[in-house]
Amino acid sequence: MNVIVLLAVILFALMVIVGGKQGVRSFLSLFLNFGVLFVTIFLMTNPKNSPIILTFIACTIISCISLFYINKTNSKTITAFISTMVTIVVLLLFITFITDKSMIQGFGEESTEEISIFSLYIGVNFVQIGASVIIMSTIGAIMDVAISIATSMHEIFYRNPSISRKKLYTAGLSIGRDILGTDTNTLFFAFFGGYLSLLIWFKDLSYSIGEIVNSKVFSAEMTTILCAGIGIALIIPIASSINAYYLILTREKTEKLS
């Protein structure tokens, strides 16, 4: 029996026991997301496709699956979707600029041995792929913040329909701040866990701080962690203002009608 199959079966069983029907849907969406990721990687191997545009399309599909399939289509998920997409565009521009500047694309020294048997001149744009990796690593957390803010702001609006746009916006910000801590934490530790072997390798070779900071692998790790944090923070004002704008707009429309 394969470790991964067995673990997946256990996860599925637990999700069904704890979450019932919604558990099944959560597991299915993991599966679908994996499929989208996989197709994206496959399309990236064609040098004619721009990895950045592919990433953008993949992010759109992934957010559609996670938002509209799990939570059904309604005004909450639509505003969450718009805020996710806006944040991703902003982040994509920023990260492409950063990866280009710091030249963290491709492979570091730790994989020299592994890649030595391969032809490295494969025509795909590794700078853009580097940017895609960072964006795709964060998309889960960005969507999480977007949907949480949208849900809570809708709730506040329905309980207090005469609330001003400014107050609604501030309420959204404070909800976002509460999630900021836990979500950045989730990502930080996930990355710490994933990079543990690299960190041990650095310690084993007793690299100096200067060597570590300037090495490609470490810079790439740091950039991923920091950009993840920036992404989670950025979506808070974006989602708050989009939700506030949308909710007030619908109120003004109904007022005009009546």
Place this chain on the structure above:
Amino acid sequence: MTFNLFMELLHPKNVTLQVTIQSSRLEVIYLTLLKNISFKQGIFYALLALCCGLSIVFVHHNEQFYDRPIAEITQVAVTESESMTDMYENEDYLFTQEITAIIKNGQHKGQSIYLTNDYSSSGAFDQEYHVGNEIFVTIDDRATQSALTGTILDLKRDQTMVIIAWIFIFTLLIIGKRQGLFSIISLGVNAVILSFALDLYVKHGSVSLLVVSDICALLFTIISLLLISGLNTKTYVAIVSTLLGTVIALIISSIVMWLTGENGLRYEEMQFLTRPYRTVFMAGLFIGSLGAVMDVSITMASSIFALYEQDPTISVKALKSSGHEIGKDIMGTITSILFFAYLCGSIPMIILYLKNSSTLGLTLSLNLSLELARALAGGIGVVLTIPISQYTAIFFINRKRVQE
């Protein structure tokens, strides 16, 4: 002390409120205080901006602190370019750059050095350099004094890294205020603890990595959760359920690995390590799932406690069912955060394998097996923590009721 000061600075409302009540001339005092505090806050941000400026100036002039020679590129000319096709029909372009640079440190400081750089348009293991880039070089011994030659080692990346770090700090502080500051502190403190613990492990061979990561996990959980939600019962509930959840998830994954004889796990990507792969993998799995499990337990604990505080007479049954609903909602999103964080890191390697005509099965099992196992084990931890934190929270609430 300094920590309290930070809190005060970022939380002006508390201070102003207390003082205004005591005063007879409310408005005047309020206004002056507001000025004072925004002044204090101003000082805080000004200091931060000063640090930012100083550190950026520092990394642009810190060449003398490096042992390796550093050169700044002053002139670049592409001398050759050719298209090439490799044995798998992949097309790429190769370029050769002639680079003139000035040495910035060491005994040859101020002298010009002539370098060549080969790069491809895909840039998997090479890069194009531009005028103004600072690079690490080795200087050839035999060179005459007038014309130094050498080879390029790598780009000096600290300048960009410092700028990204400051963008991160300012974004989190401006948007997140107090919570943003706490996230930064949490990241910093946890990174220092991890680095220190790994030093301990690497230098003393007798210390087991699992013991080290156990202690780390304990510290990480306590520090992060205290920073997120402060000293209160909620936090204790979250700490207890996080530890229980991760440990049970770790035990389940160990049992699975033992039952299957680790069939399907390929440790090749950890080849560069000279240490036992399995322990390193397990330790990574443990630490990696910690954040997600913390996220679940603090969310569950705060919502159940919020329900209890709204209505202290609420029945255990109602608490249970609301907890259940919240758990169902967050389960999917948190597992997918973990999935994306783990799996996406392998994208470049998978592309390299596929473009080198490796079979799909081999490519995926070599590059994704460990990441998938990590993500699934983390997911198991997340789902398990939902009932665990639910019952722990209810247990603490019951105890509180009995005490009262």
